[in-house]
Amino acid sequence: MDNTTIINRFNENISYLQTYQKNLFDKLVAFDNAVVNGHYQEKYELIYENGFDVVEKATGKKLYENKSEQYAQEASQSIEYSLDDNVFITGFKNDFTKEDLESCTNFKPFEYNLQGMAPLRYYMQEQAKGKTGLNKLYKFIFFGSGLGLHMESIDKKISSKVYLIVEDDLELFRLSLFVVDYSKLAKHAKLFFSVFEDEQEFSITANLFLQTEYYYNLYIKYFHTLNHSVDKLKQFHLAITSQLHLNFFYNDLLMQKLAPLENLFSDEQFLLQNITFKNTSLENKPFLLLGAGPSLQKNIEWVKEKQNSFVIVALSATLSLLEREKIKPDIIIHLDVFKAAYRHFNKVKNFEWFKDTIYILPAKIDPVITSKFNRKNIFFYENGTEYRVSSFKTYAPCVGSTAYQILLSLEVKNIYLLGLDLAIDAKTGKTHSDSHEYVKTLDTNAADDEKMSFKEHLIEVAGNTEEIVFTTPNFNTSIQSINTSTKQLKTTEQKIYNLSNGAKFFDVKSFDKEEFRHTETFECQQELYEIFLKNSSNSLSEQEYQALESQVSYAQNMQEDINGFSKKKKFSVDELKERLILLSQQLSHNDKSDLKEVYEIYCRYLLPYVFDFLNKKEMKYDKQTLLDIRDIFTKELFHIVDYYTNALENTLSIGFQKANQYKFIASLENTINFEKIKQDENSIGFLYMKENQEDTTFISYIKELSQTIPEITFKVFCFFDIDKKRAELEFESEIKKLEVVLIDNIQTIEKEVEIFIGNQKSRLDLQVAMILRKLKQIIAILFNINEKGYTVASVMERHRKNKHAIYEDPEFFGFSKDELEKWDYSIYKLLYKKYIVNLSDQTDVYRVTYFDAPKLALENEEFRNYLISILHKQALYVKKKAAT
Helix, strand or coil: CCHHHHHHHHHHHHHHHHHHCHHHHHHHHHHHHHHHCCCCCCCEEEEECCCEEEEECCCCCECCCCCHHHHHHHHHHHCCCCCCCCEEECCCCCCCCHHHHHHHHHCCCCCCCCCCCHHHHHHHHHHCCCCCCECCCCEEEEECCCCCHHHHHHHHHHCCCEEEEEECCHHHHHHHCCCCCHHHHCCCCEEEEEECCCHHHHHHHHHHHHHCCHHHCCEEEEEECCCCCCHHHHHHHHHHHCCHHHHCCHHHHHHHHHCCHHHHCCCCEEEECCCCCCCCCCCCCEEEEECCCHHHHHCHHHHHHHHHHCEEEEEHHHHHHHHHCCCCCCEEECCCCCHHHHHHHHCCCCHHHHCCCEEEEECCCCHHHHCCCCHHHEEEEEECCCCCCCECEECCCCHHHHHHHHHHHCCCCEEEEECCCCCCCCCCCECCCCCCCCCCECCHHHCCCCCCCCCCCCEEEEECCCCEEEECHHHHHHHHHHHHHHHHHCCCCCEEEECCCCECCCCCEECCHHHCCCCCCCCCHHHHHHHHHHCEECCCCHHHHHHHHHHHHHHHHHHHHHHHHHHCCCCCHHHHHHHHHHHHHHHCCCCCCCHHHHHHHHHHHHHHHHHHHCCECCCCCCHHHHHHHHHHHHHHHHHHHHHHHHHHHHHHHHHHHHHHHHHHHHHHHHCCCCCCCCCCCCEEEEECCHHHHCCHHHHHHHHHHHHHCCCCEEEEEECCHHHHHHHHHHHCCCCCCEEEEECCCHHHHHHHCCEEEEECCCHHHHHHHHHHHHHCCCEEEEECHHHCCCECCCHHHHHHHCCCHHHHCHHHHCCCHHHHHHCCCCHHHHHHCCCCCCCCCCCEHHHHHHHHHHHHHHHCHHHHHHHHHHHHHHHHHHHHHHHC
16 A cells, blocks of 8 residues: 555544544543653554554554455444343343333322333334344444554444443554544544543543433444553443433422422421621631541541531531440531431431431431421522522532532631541441441452442542542542542632542642641630521522423423424424434423423433334334334433422412512511502401411311301402412311302402401411501401300409500590499490490309300491400500510
């Protein structure tokens, strides 16, 4: 072959790499510079003797032994469309039975990871029985490029859509640029190069390859040249096991997206994103972050001894250990919302030990857990959601890296880490301290085992106190997260010290506990609480309400996309694949929608199975089969969007109604007098909020009163739609004339009724009654069950003992002392004898106050005005006494 052709090919490849593979181009430029400047001595020489070959200069050994073309042909012939060898399986290879399918119906919506995917998996499994071969290899990997002739030969045979080309030897790859026309290969396939990459670089490249046209991922075939290391095969396997959709299912993500909604409108405190300890006395205090790694258990006595010299920030998994060792953390941080993690809290014997501790919790946590804590000490942050514009948000994958991110964001100057090992204990093989719910013992001697697991496979990383330690891919994700947080958040003023015998972190100093010389002890709980309270919010802004409404709109747009996909009645296999790809792109297009990630994980998991089913050798696909695939696939898509929009709409409804309650309370501060408009019918009203609903004596009284005066309309005032429905169920069979009214201001009560009945036990009712009495427009009665059992005569002793206001100052109420004496110092006779002529010492005061007086006030305008005046004076007297 002439040199001109070879040089031209090299130049064309260089031009292609410079344009489309810039990182690889830069490596080649750096290599050439190293050779020119004498920093690197070339090891190989490219020769052409009946074909291309490579000679190793030091030994004279030829890579192909003059048989490069033969090798390329044999490599091509070795590639088969079966699943017997040289194949990565990127999904779960589990079969489903009818029993599995039926058991899925026993779960609540989205409770079980596979309940939404099992029907389609089972259908395709049954349709494809006995069909294991593949029609086409859509994605392919070359481990070892050599001179690349085998890649050209294999490509001619399989013509894949996406290739990953892996070569650890940069010089050898450079020689392949003279032999293989990569620019030509790139015209019909997407190319990913991993050339001279370390483990971290390869992880990024492997993930990009897996993400590209992921629907062809289920079975990925590969060719491995014998002279190339097997390390990258193992690393690629790890990249597969680390994929998000294989470790975090779409149903879990959906439920975690929706879980914070319960706390959005419950008056809970959400930390603000700009919270900081800067310019406070806490800024320079040493903070000790306690994780649940093996190092904590080994150093627990030291922590006990030094606990008053630190602000202690503990992960929730450490609580039972800290309780047992009598160590009080100042702050507790939690993240995991899976049920297994809640056992950390269940192990605590008495939460009284932590009564003064600040809890920093994810907004998605179950209220069952928060009920265990001192509510005023709970502060929420968001993780994976953005419901509140100004809330503090974290994006770390585990509680340890989350807590680390929080401390960096608070601008704490001195952070000490203990128990944040993120590695296996060298002696015991344990992953965590014994108190941790997920503690496991792993065999470090089995680190090279071919069976790989995200949470159990062992890999080597740099150690904090040792040169090398073993960790898992799961822990390694957290290590990378901590390193990223350090690079992005750590300031020049911050110093971080790692006391753990685990993994090494970027820009974190290894530290021996014996070096700690801080002897000052201090109390910080009150200051911590005040800073957190000052930098938190318990209500949504108008902008945040609108953002929630936008989420509903985004979801409805997605529903329209799914509707469009589900309507077509006929299509070929290729058309179905194209429409599935288009739909998956549409569902993941809107970066602002929370459903985007849910649908991405659903599609990432399920579409590879669908596309594999549509790629079966000797498989025939009739019209009904393709329609069934479409319908089963979209059924769960509809289920997701319906569940999500219903949850959001219900939350918005509660939110807007909660706003009714806030507006109503605000209206109490801005009450004004206006002329009462006479209603066509007399009516009595009362508030139907939670505390009144739960007071059975109050509800029973209302029902009894309505039966005493059935001709009167009873108006039930509610803040929430759900309360409105409850009121209708509670009273519609008991009250003849019933109206249920949504309310957001006190003026509605003043306009709508002649009598307001409040509950003496309710603070809100007390406040409303006092205001209505001052306004002097309607009668405001406060029901008190303690009046029951008294007669006019027997209640006098109680009035004397409690120094009734009329005894104290009868003139204020318009009575003289002579009148009081005339009625034997009986308050009831003084007030009611003129209007209730049959009133006697034996009269039941409960009956008079809560039945006879309201009835008479509705029948007799003079008595009505008289009672309004008396109650008005009573309210003024209370105000007068409070002032003095």
